[in-house]
Amino acid sequence: DAMVIQNPRYQVTQFGKPVTLSCSQTLNHNVMYWYQQKSSQAPKLLFHYYDKDFNNEADTPDNFQSRRPNTSFCFLDIRSPGLGDAAMYLCATSRPGGGYEQYFGPGTRLTVT
Amino acid sequence: AQRVTQPEKLLSVFKGAPVELKCNYSYSGSPELFWYVQYSRQRLQLLLRHISRESIKGFTADLNKGETSFHLKKPFAQEEDSAMYYCALTGGTSYGKLTFGQGTILTVHP
Numbered sequence: 001d002a003m004v005i006q007n008p009r010y011q012v013t014q015f016g017k018p019v020t021l022s023c024s025q026t027l028n029h030n031v032m033y034w035y036q037q038k039s040s041q042a043p044k045l046l047f048h049y050y051d052k053d054f055n056n057e058a059d060t061p062d063n064f065q066s067r068r069p070n071t072s073f074c075f076l077d078i079r080s081p082g083l084g085d086a087a088m089y090l091c092a093t094s095r096p097g098g099g100y101e102q103y104f105g106p107g108t109r110l111t112v113t
Numbered sequence: 114a115q116r117v118t119q120p121e122k123l124l125s126v127f128k129g130a131p132v133e134l135k136c137n138y139s140y141s142g143s144p145e146l147f148w149y150v151q152y153s154r155q156r157l158q159l160l161l162r163h164i165s166r167e168s169i170k171g172f173t174a175d176l177n178k179g180e181t182s183f184h185l186k187k188p189f190a191q192e193e194d195s196a197m198y199y200c201a202l203t204g205g206t207s208y209g210k211l212t213f214g215q216g217t218i219l220t221v222h223p
Contacts (some may be wrong), residue, residue: 034166041215100162100211101159101162104156
C-alpha cells in the first residue's frame with residue numbers, strides 16, 4: 001500500500017545532542033510537511049517542501065532544519081534539542097490538485113532527557 | 114491570521130445518540146475546511162472536507178459562512194466513532210497549509 005512511513009517511531013535523545021527524524025513516502029507526492037504536536041495540543045506546522053522548494057514557518061525555531069534529498073525522503077534535524085522539543089513529530093504529504101488532502105505518517109515520539 | 118476553535122476538549126455520548134462536534138474558524142478570505150480523525154493507535158486521516166459535501170461514516174458537516182462554523186454531525190453515534198477529531202482550515206496559502214483546532218476527544222459509550 002502506498003503510504004507515509006516515519007522512522008523511528010520512538011526516539012530518545014539527550015539534551016543538546018543532535019537528532020534526525022526521517023520520513024519516506026511511496027505516494028510520489030510533491031509536497032511534504034513536518035508538524036510538531038505537543039501533548040494535548042494541535043499539530044503545528046514547522047515547514048514544508050514543494051518539490052525542492054523549502055518553506056519555513058515564521059515561528060519555527062532555527063534549531064529545526066529539514067532536508068529533502070529526493071521526492072521520497074524528507075528529514076527533520078534538531079540541532080540542539082531542548083526539553084521543550086519533546087513532542088510527537090508528524091510527517092505528511094499532499095499533491096497539487098488533490099484538494100489539499102494530507103496523508104499523515106504515524107509520527108515519531110521524541111523524548112529529550 | 115487564521116484560527117480554528119474547537120470549544121469542547123471532551124465529548125461523551127451514548128451509542129445511538131446524536132453527536133455534534135463544534136468548530137468555529139476565523140479567516141478573512143474563503144477557507145477550505147476539513148475534519149481529520151485519529152482513531153486509537155492509528156494515524157491522523159482525513160474524514161471529510163466541505164467542498165465534497167459528502168457523508169463519510171454517517172458524518173456530515175456544513176460550512177456556515179455567516180456563523181463561521183463547520184460543525185461535524187452524526188445522527189446516531191456508534192462505539193467505533195470514539196476517536197480524536199480535529200477541525201482544520203486551509204486558507205489559500207501556498208501548498209495547502211493546514212491550521213488545526215485543538216481537537217475534541219469523542220467517547221461513545223455502549
